[in-house]
Amino acid sequence: MGSSPRIAVDAMGGDEGLAVMLAGVARARRQNDGMRFLLVGDEAQIRAGLEKHPNLSAASEILHAPEVVTATDKPSQAIRRAKTTSMGLAIDAVKRGDAAAAVSAGNTGALMAMSKLSLRTMPGIDRPALAALLPSLGENDLVMLDLGANTECDAQNLIQFAVMGAAYARTVLELDRPRVALLNIGTEELKGTDEIKDASTALRTATYLPMQFNGFIEGDRISRGEVDVIVCDGFSGNIALKTAEGTARFVGDLLKRAFTSSLRSKIGFLISRPATELLKHHLDPNNHNGAVFLGLNGLVVKSHGSANEVGVANAIGVAAKMVRADLARRITEDLDNFKAHIGPEVAEA
Structure with missing residues (x-):
């Protein structure tokens, strides 16, 4: 076009x-x-x-x-x-x-x-994934997928999500080598399901792909700005997304209640208004709107x-x-590159 x-x-x-x-x-x-x-x-x-x-x-x-x-x-x-x-x-x-x-x-x-x-689905993709931008403390927003399209995923699905998410981050966030992590219940290699551990093994060897695999990340670190792409199954991703949205509303409601509780609080609100407006803008989902079926x-x-x-x-x-970045082409090239370099031990796993 x-x-x-x-x-x-x-x-x-x-x-x-x-x-x-x-x-x-x-x-x-x-x-x-x-x-x-x-x-x-x-x-x-x-x-x-x-x-x-x-x-x-x-x-x-x-x-x-x-x-x-x-x-x-x-x-x-x-x-x-x-x-x-x-x-x-x-x-x-x-x-x-x-x-x-x-x-x-x-x-x-x-x-x-x-x-x-x-x-x-595209050649080489078993299932599409829903990806969206979320606010973070880093210089950029972060990409998270899957957010609800697939409640259960095997290692191959998670690998494909990682490749697609990295390509999406390179396009939307304009990053050369996005930092990618798998959402898990701990950062140790022994923790998590077999599917997550197998996906991690494969992605650790994929140093030739235009991304940096950072292993596992826990839920309390999602918005810290430590990674650019977070990969998970749709069940976990949707719960994490809804929890984050609910927490943002909870914090906003607490601030509103606190600033209207007394005359002193109202004066304090007027003084801190620039900061609260910045917080409101950062947490407003309209400023991060647009989830993509990759x-x-x-x-x-x-x-x-x-x-x-x-x-x-x-x-x-x-x-x-x-459209302008031809995202589909980037995903196809990265998947082909992954398949061409994958080692026999990883393929067997």
Whole structure:
């Protein structure tokens, strides 16, 4: 798609509705004049919404979809309606080459199921993984995967996730050799399941890959900035993600309660407001929005369902950046490199 990628947007997905989705797309358009869009959803509603965003109309086409995938739809139900829903048609646009990537804030399970069925996995990838950026104390955000696409993973899955996560970090974080670690219950080599230990053995020998394997990392070190990519199965990753999000809200609520408890506290809040605003910005999920299904023959980005226009624009920006960097090619090259160099003892394991 060159320097002007065309992004298919599920305009009807998300908790906040069409107005917020269009506002986010318009914001992404202002941030990059060359970006073009395929807006998928109810045509009449989209045309009415575009009246508030004249800068977006000239850069967009509308693909009518009579139905919407709801938050309560099961993946099997969504798959049966893939040809009539805004989510399904946005994914199909990527498959047909009418768009370079698809962005949706809708039902995560349905998006994963339809994406996998329509686009299939890349050669050498057994399962796709959901990857997202999380805030950290380091110079950059960190990439974590899998965050819920696969509840159980073997060593081969974890190795593939590590290769894909490193390629993603090189693209989005612009790192030459991302530091990669496996999430585990301890940092000692003897700890963890057989799958995690076997994956660690293989990755320790892969010194030729454009990444630095740092072994194991525990949950309390996730956001310390010690690594750039954290790899785990989807069950552990989803729990870790939801725990981190809940902790961030808990800290925010505690600060709010403390600063409103007395007159002295309110004065203290006014003095410390620049610091608290910085903390709020750092923990705001909209500033890190845009999870990616890695390992598919096409790019699909999941926006948080409750994302505001800033979050939607960031998700679209992630999609555009991956298109321009040709992320699929990077993943394929790294996997081929891994297979070409793998030793017989590791292959047997």
